[in-house]
Amino acid sequence: MYKYDSYDQAMVDARVEEFRDQARRRLEGSLSEDEFKPLRLMNGLYLQLHAYMLRVAIPYGTLNSEQMSVLGDIADKYDRGYGHFTTRQNLQYNWIKLEDTADILADLAKVEMHAIQTSGNCIRNISSDHFAGASHDELVDPRPYAELMRQWSSFHPEFTYLPRKFKICVIASEKDRAAMRLHDIGVQIVKNETGEIGARFYAGGGMGRTPMIAPMIREFVPLDQLITYAEACLRVYNRYGRRDNKYKARIKILVHELGRDEYVRQVEEEFAHMLEQGVEPPLEEIARIKPFFADPAFEDGPKQVDRSDPDFALWVDRNTNRHKHDSYVSAVISLKPVGGIPGDATGDQMRLMAKLAKQYSFDELRIMHTQNVVLPHVKIGDLHALWTELEAAGLGSPNLDTIEDMIACPGLDYCALANARSIPLAQRISERFDASGKTEKLGELKLKISGCINACGHHHAGHIGILGVDKKGLENYQLSLGGSEAEDTSLAKITGPGFTEDGVIEAVDKVTDVYLDQREGEERFLDTYRRIGMAPFKEALYG
Amino acid sequence: MRVLTGNDLKTGDVIWWTGEGWSRHVDAAADAGETAEQVLAAEEAALRVNVPYVIDAAREADGSVRPAHIKDRIRALGPTVRPDLTLKPKDPEALDWII
Ligand code: HEM
Numbered sequence: 001m002y003k004y005d006s007y008d009q010a011m012v013d014a015r016v017e018e019f020r021d022q023a024r025r026r027l028e029g030s031l032s033e034d035e036f037k038p039l040r041l042m043n044g045l046y047l048q049l050h051a052y053m054l055r056v057a058i059p060y061g062t063l064n065s066e067q068m069s070v071l072g073d074i075a076d077k078y079d080r081g082y083g084h085f086t087t088r089q090n091l092q093y094n095w096i097k098l099e100d101t102a103d104i105l106a107d108l109a110k111v112e113m114h115a116i117q118t119s120g121n122c123i124r125n126i127s128s129d130h131f132a133g134a135s136h137d138e139l140v141d142p143r144p145y146a147e148l149m150r151q152w153s154s155f156h157p158e159f160t161y162l163p164r165k166f167k168i169c170v171i172a173s174e175k176d177r178a179a180m181r182l183h184d185i186g187v188q189i190v191k192n193e194t195g196e197i198g199a200r201f202y203a204g205g206g207m208g209r210t211p212m213i214a215p216m217i218r219e220f221v222p223l224d225q226l227i228t229y230a231e232a233c234l235r236v237y238n239r240y241g242r243r244d245n246k247y248k249a250r251i252k253i254l255v256h257e258l259g260r261d262e263y264v265r266q267v268e269e270e271f272a273h274m275l276e277q278g279v280e281p282p283l284e285e286i287a288r289i290k291p292f293f294a295d296p297a298f299e300d301g302p303k304q305v306d307r308s309d310p311d312f313a314l315w316v317d318r319n320t321n322r323h324k325h326d327s328y329v330s331a332v333i334s335l336k337p338v339g340g341i342p343g344d345a346t347g348d349q350m351r352l353m354a355k356l357a358k359q360y361s362f363d364e365l366r367i368m369h370t371q372n373v374v375l376p377h378v379k380i381g382d383l384h385a386l387w388t389e390l391e392a393a394g395l396g397s398p399n400l401d402t403i404e405d406m407i408a409c410p411g412l413d414y415c416a417l418a419n420a421r422s423i424p425l426a427q428r429i430s431e432r433f434d435a436s437g438k439t440e441k442l443g444e445l446k447l448k449i450s451g452c453i454n455a456c457g458h459h460h461a462g463h464i465g466i467l468g469v470d471k472k473g474l475e476n477y478q479l480s481l482g483g484s485e486a487e488d489t490s491l492a493k494i495t496g497p498g499f500t501e502d503g504v505i506e507a508v509d510k511v512t513d514v515y516l517d518q519r520e521g522e523e524r525f526l527d528t529y530r531r532i533g534m535a536p537f538k539e540a541l542y543g
Numbered sequence: 544m545r546v547l548t549g550n551d552l553k554t555g556d557v558i559w560w561t562g563e564g565w566s567r568h569v570d571a572a573a574d575a576g577e578t579a580e581q582v583l584a585a586e587e588a589a590l591r592v593n594v595p596y597v598i599d600a601a602r603e604a605d606g607s608v609r610p611a612h613i614k615d616r617i618r619a620l621g622p623t624v625r626p627d628l629t630l631k632p633k634d635p636e637a638l639d640w641i642i
């Protein structure tokens with residue numbers, strides 16, 4: 001794990017005191033809300049439906065036990081005993097008081113955490129593969145590069161007031177577990193023909209009201225030009241992004257309107273110019289960062305589990321990922337108990353996960369964009385003991401990548417921008433599919449639910465997506481099919497007219513019936529949809 | 544009726560204008576009528592409310608107040624998915640009121 005140096009710590013500490021003073025001035029009235037709002041947003045503090053909401057950054061989703069444990073303590077001390085893990089690999093607290101916020105930020109700073117750049121039109125927390133540094137199929141660990149980009153993008157004065165928010169993702173395997181091409185910039189660390197490591201760039205992806213898949217803009221950027229190239233991409237966007245219209249201000253619109261080729265031409269021109277200026281950090285910097293992410297001391301041990309307990313065997317099959325060391329796996333702790341709130345964890349659960357990480361995973365945890373938690377390096381020989389503790393705490397649901405492992409945004413239960421509630425749908429669908437035993441039959445099926453067009457719940461990228469809309473003051477839901485955020489990225493298509501809450505749950509049941517009826521061989525829902533198209537599903541829904 | 548609502552500046556709590564002050568209970572809300580905008584500006588300036596706005600609501604036969612929009616009903620009660628954290632954790636019918 002990256003450790004702050006004295007500069008990092010001094011910057012974060014100074015920021016806490018700066019915010020303490022800003023909050024004091026707001027509480028005294030010398031700052032108006034109009035003046036204070038941009039300041040609090042730069043520190044991740046929103047005003048939501050029931051209270052202030054604080055969004056804490058978890059850089060590329062990696063954290064250690066102490067940090068997780070402090071997150072749990074903050075939930076208990078300042079919130080109402082829980083927090084919500086999000087698709088941006090962050091954590092949100094829903095019931096924060098303005099008068100407590102500086103103290104919370106100070107508690108976070110003590111364990112090298114903050115809420116800086118988790119809101120506003122700046123470069124946001126950089127996301128990455130939740131199995132980074134652990135998975136068998138990666139080229140290298142992408143996190144040193146993500147960390148380099150985090151340092152470059154933190155407090156970058158040129159990019160503090162971009163036309164709109166900016167999200168970057170860095171991965172290093174062909175398998176995309178981080179929705180890389182749905183980011184403003186997606187970076188894949190690759191090897192070229194001569195065996196040299198570099199970065200492939202994608203730009204102009206995103207969800208929201210105009211979803212777009214990022215086209216590739218450069219096959220290979222040498223590592224000693226990585227930051228310069230990223231800076232060139234941002235510069236062209238910063239110069240020409242549509243500041244006149246919030247809905248057209250994301251880079252995806254610029255890339256789309258200019259066309260990929262023209263955007264690339266301008267970036268290349270800027271890049272050539274910037275290479276002459278020598279803005280690239282020296283390669284020693286990446287060499288300094290890399291050891292923080294060195295492999296822990298793996299030991300040989302059992303390579304198989306005892307499968308005599310079928311519940312345990314099912315959990316192992318579903319919730320573990322193959323590790324690069326054959327005596328280890330990455331274990332996924334599901335935050336999707338049947339009927340539960342996707343992504344919510346209590347303070348006790350956070351502290352338990354912290355303890356388990358210390359005991360079984362070299363002190364390390366990851367947050368997945370699918371709102372679950374990963375213990376990246378667990379000895380196969382320890383899996384049964386781990387699972388037993390998870391089960392006892394309600395964290396052992398064996399449902400990774402099934403319909404019960406859905407993403408749901410906070411929706412109208414918490415979010416001021418929502419049109420409709422998302423969480424109750426998630427709860428009812430998981431209860432229904434679990435009770436009927438259908439989850440098992442369906443296999444991999446990615447359901448994603450957003451409460452409004454902003455698409456925080458990734459509905460465009462769901463095999464099945466649900467979008468909450470407002471129909472004359474009543475909650476209504478649009479169903480869409482065929483999205484994917486994996487390496488075969490695609491955007492879901494709307495089936496037709498929307499449904500009521502009961503109606504959309506029935507509709508999900510019906511489309512899964514069509515799949516079970518029509519599937520061939522090992523096809524997943526998505527494969528069947530791609531083969532047979534929308535018509536049979538429409539027929540079942542509206543025919 | 545025209546009801547004034549916003550959040551408490553310090554705590555962020557959802558609050559409702561009672562005619563004399565602010566309450567966390569929507570049923571205590573008063574009809575601010577024509578004076579709504581005026582009260583709103585004065586109360587905001589006095590730091591007694593943050594980001595206030597005016598909504599339409601109806602006084603029910605039993606005297607309770609029902610905001611016209613579901614968003615304000617959820618604000619008034621609390622998250623429907625955590626009845627334990629709403630203002631009426633023990634009332635099994637409280638959630639029906641939202642819809
Ligand atoms: C509750 C407070 C939240 C607010 C006010 C909020 C606001 C927004 C807005 C306005 C957008 C659209 C941006 C645009 O298209 O230009 C957006 C997109 C997004 N948000 Fe949120 N959001 C909230 C919570 C969340 C949560 C809880 C998550 C994760 C579960 C999340 C993750 C995302 C993602 C992934 C996108 C879309 C991807 C993209 O195009 O960048 N947000 N959000």
Ligand code: SF4
Binds near residue numbers: 410454455456457
């Ligand atoms: S998708 Fe809409 S409702 Fe859901 S969290 Fe984002 S802004 Fe809120």
